[in-house]
Amino acid sequence: MAxxxxxxxxxxxxxxxxxxxxxxxxVEPQAVTAFIGPSxxxxxxxxxxxxRMHEVTPGGRVEGKVLLDNEDLYGPGVDPVAVRRTIGxxxxxxxxxxxxxxxxxxxxxxxxxxxxxxxxxELDAVVEKNLRxxxxxxxxxxxxxxxxxxxxxxxxxxxxxxxxxAVSPDVLLMDEPCSALDPISTLAIEDLISKLKASYTIVIxxxxxxxxxRVSDRTAFFNLxxxxxxxxxxxxxxxxxxxxxxxxxxxxDYISGRFG
Amino acid sequence: MDPANAGDGTRPGRDGTVxxxxxxxxxxAKGSGITLLLIMAAIAVFLTIRAVVAISRDEGxxxxxxxxxxxxxxxxxxxxxxxxxxxxxxxxxxxLAMPVAVGIALFISHYAPxxxxxxxxxxxxxxxxVPSIVYGLWGALYLVPRLTGFYEWLDHLFGWTGILSYxxxxxxxxxxxxxxxxxxxxxxxxxxxxxxxxxxxxAHQEAAxxxxxxxxxxxxxxxxxxxRSGIISATMLGLGxxxxxxxxxxxxxxxxxxxxxxxxxxxGGTFAQNIASQFKEATxxxxxxxxxxxxxxxxxxxLVNGAARLIIARRREYAGNAG
Numbered sequence: 096m097a098x099x100x101x102x103x104x105x106x107x108x109x110x111x112x113x114x115x116x117x118x119x120x121x122v123e124p125q126a127v128t129a130f131i132g133p134s135x136x137x138x139x140x141x142x143x144x145x146x147r148m149h150e151v152t153p154g155g156r157v158e159g160k161v162l163l164d165n166e167d168l169y170g171p172g173v174d175p176v177a178v179r180r181t182i183g184x185x186x187x188x189x190x191x192x193x194x195x196x197x198x199x200x201x202x203x204x205x206x207x208x209x210x211x212x213x214x215x216x217e218l219d220a221v222v223e224k225n226l227r228x229x230x231x232x233x234x235x236x237x238x239x240x241x242x243x244x245x246x247x248x249x250x251x252x253x254x255x256x257x258x259x260x261a262v263s264p265d266v267l268l269m270d271e272p273c274s275a276l277d278p279i280s281t282l283a284i285e286d287l288i289s290k291l292k293a294s295y296t297i298v299i300x301x302x303x304x305x306x307x308x309r310v311s312d313r314t315a316f317f318n319l320x321x322x323x324x325x326x327x328x329x330x331x332x333x334x335x336x337x338x339x340x341x342x343x344x345x346x347x348d349y350i351s352g353r354f355g
Numbered sequence: 356m357d358p359a360n361a362g363d364g365t366r367p368g369r370d371g372t373v374x375x376x377x378x379x380x381x382x383x384a385k386g387s388g389i390t391l392l393l394i395m396a397a398i399a400v401f402l403t404i405r406a407v408v409a410i411s412r413d414e415g416x417x418x419x420x421x422x423x424x425x426x427x428x429x430x431x432x433x434x435x436x437x438x439x440x441x442x443x444x445x446x447x448x449x450x451l452a453m454p455v456a457v458g459i460a461l462f463i464s465h466y467a468p469x470x471x472x473x474x475x476x477x478x479x480x481x482x483x484x485v486p487s488i489v490y491g492l493w494g495a496l497y498l499v500p501r502l503t504g505f506y507e508w509l510d511h512l513f514g515w516t517g518i519l520s521y522x523x524x525x526x527x528x529x530x531x532x533x534x535x536x537x538x539x540x541x542x543x544x545x546x547x548x549x550x551x552x553x554x555x556x557x558a559h560q561e562a563a564x565x566x567x568x569x570x571x572x573x574x575x576x577x578x579x580x581x582x583r584s585g586i587i588s589a590t591m592l593g594l595g596x597x598x599x600x601x602x603x604x605x606x607x608x609x610x611x612x613x614x615x616x617x618x619x620x621x622x623g624g625t626f627a628q629n630i631a632s633q634f635k636e637a638t639x640x641x642x643x644x645x646x647x648x649x650x651x652x653x654x655x656x657x658l659v660n661g662a663a664r665l666i667i668a669r670r671r672e673y674a675g676n677a678g
Contacts, residue, residue, distance in 0.1 A: 178567075192559060192577060194580035
């Protein structure tokens with residue numbers, strides 16, 4: 096089930112360095128929200144605070160609140176492992192498990208929790224469904240038990256998306272999922288994102304503004320005052336509005352290519 | 356011959372001539388490779404010639420005789436006991452050392468706080484710096500007397516199997532040798548696997564974390580599969596060392612040319628230990644006989660290495676790195 100995310104007053108650190116400061120933002124369910132901004136503005140860091148991956152980095156810590164349908168992800172007693180089970184993530188570089196086959200990659204999340212008790216036929220069905228949803232089934236159905244690392248970059252990335260969706264998360268986070276891919280593969284992923292938003296809340300970080308314009312419903316623009324300063328959320332609005340008539344002049348400067 | 360030869364100094368420079376540096380390094384590399392082959396060949400030829408001489412005069416069966424009387428006339432000797440002792444003590448060592456070493460390596464690479472990881476790693480490396488005769492003395496004077504209680508307990512529980520029965524004599528047995536060897540090969544296995552575990556790509560570990568894996572699940576889904584061939588190579592390195600270990604075994608073991616059904620009771624021998632104990636007082640025939648046993652050890656080590664390579668090659672298809 097797609098869920099809504101409400102972030103309030105979120106600040107994230109790497110050791111003593113403040114990477115992002117005081118971010119308040121709402122992410123709508125069953126919609127695509129794009130994060131754009133210049134390099135170093137903290138949009139990837141912010142994305143990683145949404146599934147508690149930020150704290151995996153040594154020295155990484157977070158202040159503030161992230162509510163997933165009113166449940167605080169940073170509340171006392173909340174297990175980060177449980178958070179990551181409900182909020183899936185796709186990374187910049189395709190990272191299928193190299194020691195596993197295509198099939199095992201998709202099944203890997205399920206095997207982590209309870210999948211060991213799943214019947215073979217059930218697991219087969221889940222794997223097939225998610226590969227179909229990821230528009231990958233026809234390309235890999237004859238090589239399900241070959242290594243996932245043997246696929247092309249674009250196929251690997253769709254495999255990673257299938258792996259993330261196989262555990263039926265509430266939210267799908269994507270950290271520049273197309274930046275290592277060629278234009279054709281990028282198009283395939285973008286089509287997939289538009290299809291997946293019917294079932295998931297999707298947040299995508301992108302360096303490519305055309306991509307943000309193409310796939311997202313809402314866009315958040317992040318910026319930093321100077322190198323070394325923490326990144327801040329400048330504005331968030333409907334994508335059409337951000338790209339035609341943003342309320343802040345810095346957004347317009349960035350979008351029209353005057354900096355960044 | 357192989358891809359390394361693509362740059363062997365025959366490639367012309369921009370002006371068409373072969374550069375001096377290329378030629379020197381090419382020659383040096385080629386020379387080193389050839390030297391290694393020559394040394395290996397020389398060892399093999401030496402061992403084979405002397406061994407053939409000895410085995411042709413052997414009045415017993417070289418493979419099955421339970422006796423080592425190579426200095427007398429006629430010479431009677433066989434490697435059955437040595438082969439058994441070498442293989443069994445090394446296997447005990449590997450079975451004991453491998454899980455512990457992998458555990459220490461995982462602790463250092465994935466569990467210990469950074470401040471603790473470095474000193475522990477250093478401490479383990481230090482174990483490798485202790486001379487083997489010191490291990491032998493420690494084993495004989497400290498470890499063996501303290502093992503009797505443990506062996507009595509094993510005898511109480513598993514004595515009925517015969518393999519683990521114990522009669523209370525000093526525990527200068529293959530099991531004690533195996534335990535000592537396990538401690539001696541721990542550092543090499545630990546440091547090799549630790550380095551492999553550290554190289555597990557971050558991208559794969561994060562992929563597992565993002566799926567909701569616990570720390571242990573990250574290790575079982577990414578670190579261990581990624582390090583699998585490394586664990587095998589490290590284990591084989593350790594096994595190689597255990598097979599050839601001499602002084603420590605010679606100090607701890609109370610040798611005899613019998614195969615004792617119980618691993619806990621004194622007796623048995625290993626190739627290296629037998630060579631070290633007998634070499635000084637051996638006649639020229641006796642020496643050739645010892646060299647013949649050395650050849651068997653040489654072949655055994657080659658087989659172990661070959662098996663390791665086979666296992667690693669079979670998994671190579673899956674050894675690709677991050678997309």
